[in-house]
Amino acid sequence: MTRINLVLFLSSLAVCTYSQTMTKTIIDFCSPSEPNSCGPGGKCMELSLGNRCECPFGLMGRRCQRPCQDVYKSCARWKSEERCHWTRPISPFFADNCALSCGQCKNNGKQLALALPPILDNIEWFVGRWESKTSAHHRFPEPMSGPYKEILDVQISEVPSFDRPPVNISVRAETLDGTDVHVEFGFLTSKPFHEDTGFVELNKPDEGDDLVSIELVTNTGLMLIEEGTVRGTQIRLETKYKKGMAGVFRDEIVKSKRMFNLINANSLEERVVMVDGRGVTTKWLKRYKKVFNYMTDLIPTPVEKKRKSL
Structure with missing residues (x-):
C-alpha cells in the first residue's frame, strides 16, 4: 500500500470512528x-x-x-x-x-x-397466582377435552449469583369433569431496552422495546419457546420453537401468538391466535383473577439479617 493510499485509508477510518455515538x-x-x-x-x-x-x-x-x-x-x-x-x-x-x-x-x-430483582420491575404486574374458569375447550398450547379451570402461577425465583434472573411459571389446567389435566413448567426472562450492562454502547437508539422470552415444557410432551415484547402492562408473545415428543399424535399448529394484558390490579386477560396445518385460524379470549400477590407476601426477617442492618 502506497503512503498516499495509507493516509486516505486512515483518514476514512477516523471518520467512521468519530461518526459513532458512544x-x-x-x-x-x-x-x-x-x-x-x-x-x-x-x-x-x-x-x-x-x-x-x-x-x-x-x-x-x-x-x-x-x-x-x-x-x-x-x-x-x-x-x-x-x-x-x-x-x-x-x-x-x-x-x-x-x-x-x-x-x-x-x-x-x-x-x-x-x-424481585430491579431488572424485572417491568413485569412486576404479571407476578402472582391467577385463576380462570372457561366455558369452552380452547387453550394454549393445546386444547382441552372440554371446559376447564386453570391456575397460572408466576413466582419470584431465588437468585444465587450473577445471571439474568427469571421468574418461574407453572400452569395447571383441569377439565370441569376432572378427566383431562394439562401441566406446564418453565420460566420467563426479560431484557429491558434501558439496561445497565456496565459497558459503553455504540449508536444505541434512544427508545426501544423491552424484550421477553418464555420457555415451557408440558406433561403432554411439548417443549416451547416464545419471544416477544413488554410495553407497559402488556406482554406480546409469538411461538418461535416447538418440539413434540415422538409418537404422540396432535393437531399441527403452524403459528401461534398470544397477549397478556392487565385490566386492573386483580384482573388479567389472555388473547390467543392459532393457525393449524389446514390454515384454519382460531381466536379466543380468557380472563384471570389474581388470588395471591407475591409482592405483598411479607415474612419476619431472620434474626441474623436484622442484626446486619443495625
Missing part, C-alpha cells in the same frame, strides 16, 4: 420533578449513575414500595469483597441489588419471601 445507559428510579415518584415520605436523589429514592425506614426501591432486603444470595460475600464500595463510581448494581448489605437502607423486621 453512550452508557443511565436508569432513573425517580424524578425530582414528580413529587410522588418516591411515594409518601420518600425523596428523589439526583445521582450521576441514575436517580434513586431515599426511602423511609425499612423501605427501598422504586416508589419506596418494597421492604429493605438483599436480592442476591451472594450479597454478603460481595460486601466482604468491598464491591459495595469500589464499584460505586462505576455501576449502581450492588447498591440496587444488595441494598441491605451495602447499607443503602435498614430492615424493619419484615421482608418479602423472595425479592
